[in-house]
Amino acid sequence: MKRLILALFFAAMLISLHAQIQWRNDSNGWRGPARNGIFPETGLLKSWPDAGPELLWETLDAGK
Numbered sequence: 001m002k003r004l005i006l007a008l009f010f011a012a013m014l015i016s017l018h019a020q021i022q023w024r025n026d027s028n029g030w031r032g033p034a035r036n037g038i039f040p041e042t043g044l045l046k047s048w049p050d051a052g053p054e055l056l057w058e059t060l061d062a063g064k
Contacts, residue, residue, distance in 0.1 A: 032039045045053070 031037045
């Protein structure tokens, strides 16, 4: 029984570690890819049009 609990504990730790590594490698993570608040995207708008940005997608079933 102790071995099972220990094995489950280590499995949970490995899954957690893997999730953290995946999150850190994501370029859309906290404060950008270098975590310095600088995003390397180009071609961004300097200001929005009066009507706002173009709507690319929407969903009506969010949260269901």
